[in-house]
Amino acid sequence: MRDYYEILGVQKGSSPKEIKNAYRKMAFKYHPDKNQGNELAEKKFKEAAEAYDVLSNDDKRSRYDQFGHAGIKGNGAGHPGFTDLNDIFSNFGDIFENMGGGGGFGDFFNSSSSQRRSRGTDLKLTLPVTLEDIFSGKVKTVRVQKYILCDDCNGNGCAKGYGLNQCSVCNGTGEVRKVQQSFLGQVVNVQPCYNCNGKGQVISNPCKNCKGDGRVRKHSSIEIEIPPGVVTGSYLTKRGAGNAGEMGSPSGNLIVIFDEVDHPLYLRDENDIIIDAYIDYSTAVFGGKIEVPTLSGKIKLKIPKGIKGGQLLRVRNKGLPELNSHRVGDFLVRININIPKNFNSKVKQIIEELKQEIYIEPEFKKFR
Ligand SMILES: [Zn+2]
Ligand SMILES: [Zn+2]
Known part of the structure; x- marks a missing residue:
């Protein structure tokens, strides 16, 4: 078994932040959506998740530092290793959420067929504004490509005439329980069901338009009211104007960052x-x-x-x-x-006469 620090490519004394960053990088590189059918990538993805599971937990990390892999397995409190990718998504959901913030990452992580379903990702947009826009607070219409709710199924992902079925993994409860032995005794770990993402229901016959995703990618027009007086870097959040979530989950936000353009006169x-x-x-x-x-x-x-x-x-x-x-x-x-x-000569003469009348010697003053 490889050394956890080595797997993540960090030093033994690395800070939790360094470890988190290293894991995010690995998770991105070996994410199954990006490496479909690549077993080596999947193995590395799981390996990294396991290493992160230990190194991100102070208690597990100190036991690992003292006793190595035996320190983790020995008393049963450790994670037995991830066999199912969904475990990884449910355990480190925050990591994948955070990665979904930006345009490229968000698209990549959420357009997939992964069973993880969550709120739609945020969209970020830089809007050039003139001083005239800033002065009067204009309304501008922008066109963005984003996920919107599927009209055919109204977001539930089911083909016409079909409904949702009870999830067979959690029997409709939306939760899975794992009993683990720890040195404190039995620990029951309740987590959202990976199969239905805590919804308790699954699609039997997916909608043809969105393939069960509940949303489709389309160009949309969004109206943005420019607040009078904004400066470069000011931003506003339009709640719910980001990407629609999968299966009718709430939409993300649209974050508009203003960028003042140079004015020809002012x-x-x-x-x-x-x-x-x-x-x-x-x-x-x-x-x-x-x-x-x-x-x-x-x-x-x-x-x-x-x-x-x-x-x-x-x-x-x-x-x-x-x-x-x-x-x-x-x-x-x-x-x-x-x-x-x-x-002309007339003007020249007037100025010559003016010079005779009002000429003042040059004066010098301190430069300001
Ligand atoms: Zn649909
Ligand atoms: Zn379920």
Whole structure:
């Protein structure tokens, strides 16, 4: 019998987390859905599960560390080794659940003919959003491929005119009991039935459309309301909008992660919006009004006379709404002055005269 640490490819002093990760990797690699009919893979899968069963339990692990395989078998408290794959799924259900979180993994583990039936997996989706979307909180429709409830059988997996039969393994109770001898005495271990996954019933004649799965994979449109003020990385969970579960089990969730796209005109600073305005020389000198495009339409902005390049003008409450709040950011306009490069002789003369009248020597100040 091989060393459990060696089977999982971990060091003897590995942390529970390292052991769990190592097991997840092995379980994924040798999962029977991925290696159909491959006996070696099945053997390795069982072997890894057995090693994990021992090394993930503090008590069993310390006995194994002291006495080796004999420490586990000796007093009867240990697991006798997995002979049925369903034992593995029911024992380490959490591991397989967790693996089902992401797109690829989820599809892989749940589309199979494995008898494990559980809540549908979550779907994750990154939704690009513009500042306009974020400002007004638009509703966007996305199309995703996911499992939905089978219409033909309404999720029960049975062909028309057929129903569910009582499970012969658990006689309809949905539970299996295992009596084990331990050094504390007899231990009765109650687990959900592997044959019917605790439902107590099995399909006698599967639905043709979903092959007894109770769900089919299809393109679906999902409406997503963008909460005003979201930032890149904000996410929302649409309960029940993920993959439908097998045999009418509840659906998983859809997790939408928002990703703000770069705007051609505006820069975002938290809830403020900043824009560069280029105004002409005479407006900078005399002051005036300019029209500025904001997210809520054009506004008239007063330019005070004698404004300098680089000065910021603040328009209150014209920025972005703050997420989950009534506060609104500001709209900031940075002033730049357009200095003409090409001009006719008349303009040249005026500027020459201007220079005579208002010329000021250059000044120097500390850089800020
Ligand atoms: Zn069906
Ligand atoms: Zn059963």
